[in-house]
Amino acid sequence: MSSKVLIIGAGGVGNVVAHKCAQVPEVFSEILLASRNQNKCRTIAADVKVATGRDIETAAVDADDVEAVVALIRVFQPKVLINVALPYQDLPLMDACLHAGVHYVDTANYEPPNLARFEYSWQWAYRERFTAAGLTALLGSGFDPGVTNVFCAHAQKHLFDEIELIDIMDANAGDHGHPFATNFNPEINIREITQSGRYWENGEWKTTAPISVRREYDYPAIGVKPSYLLYHEELESLALNIRGLKRIRFFMTFSDQYLQHLRVLENVGMTRIDPVEFQGRAIVPIQFLKALLPDPASLGPRTKGKTCIGCDITGVKDGRRKRVFIYNVCDHQACYREVKSQAISYTTGVPAMIGGALLATGRWLRPGVWNMEQNDPDPFMEMLNKHGLPWQIRELQCEEHARD
């Protein structure tokens, strides 16, 4: 039996989620796309109609207003709410789901607007309430977090008896032709990158200066790229949920040009998240910067090249040490042809749809608040292959991993 889905947030990712949900009428019988600005929803609905022939409903809603979201849910009566607004909206939308009796999916952990701190504590605090209500909240169903967590769960279930080392490697070799732009919401993206790096080793968190640890990594389909250690939210839950783990880190590629722009913006104070006085009013510099930078949604038609994101994992199987890279390669232009979006939004939106579908069909329904790797990876891995993000596995030399 197919179900209704409510998608909140009509940005780059919301566009992909709407298209992908519309492609599976056997799962989602009706779709409502709601966001702060209804016109953005209408534009996406028109594109979805052309691409899939399906009508989707649209609405204006402020996701921070719990009562307004509850009212919308009561009228539309979805089974699942997919939150692809911003991380600031996670808690109000989880509250709305609890009030209205709807399952919840998101792609990024909650962040307070005035504090760039990435941790699950605020959302894990909802466990008892979701359990008591018999509802499921699925956290971080994008690519990273999301697919990367599921790759680790797949490795734990099928490829290793014990996992020792995980490096999550995220390469975007796309070129949009702008001197500086971010591939998803600039405010959220820059807050993440300018934080100190952090990784987990032998039971402890270790901190590094922002963008200070660099390695060269050979990515399938892309080649060797400089990659920098960052803190990324999936490290927190994977460090808890992968048995025997000794070290987990996250690396992302940046071009020298991107880093040079970022350093200048930081040095002049343009990435600050606290309000400053300007001509008699308070402005937040990073929000002003967002208004100046290209809208990530506008990068779709101009971006060429590929992304490669995966998990480089070393461990033991049947008494023998082994190392694998589980990954997906995605082509920016192929994504644009399918859903009018570049690969960063695509690689986030497809898993958000899959997470929603696994709740809608009951396969991942379990009262409580769950990170992705706490579920059976098999149906998710199957759906990745069917819905545009096929994965592959490459065997690597394990001796090199421990030295890196």
Ligand SMILES: NC(=O)c1ccc[n+]([C@@H]2O[C@H](COP(=O)([O-])OP(=O)(O)OC[C@H]3O[C@@H](n4cnc5c(N)ncnc54)[C@H](OP(=O)(O)O)[C@@H]3O)[C@@H](O)[C@H]2O)c1
């Ligand atoms: N896990 C992953 O792999 C991954 C990767 C990339 C992004 N993400 C996450 O995906 C989410 C969406 O990213 P994006 O690039 O699509 O961002 P975006 O283009 O900025 O879109 C966000 C949308 O949410 C809407 N919105 C913001 N505040 C709202 C509110 N209070 N009420 C209703 N709607 C509101 C925005 O409306 P306006 O247009 O009016 O501003 C916009 O349409 C973010 O949480 C991001 O962190 C996850």
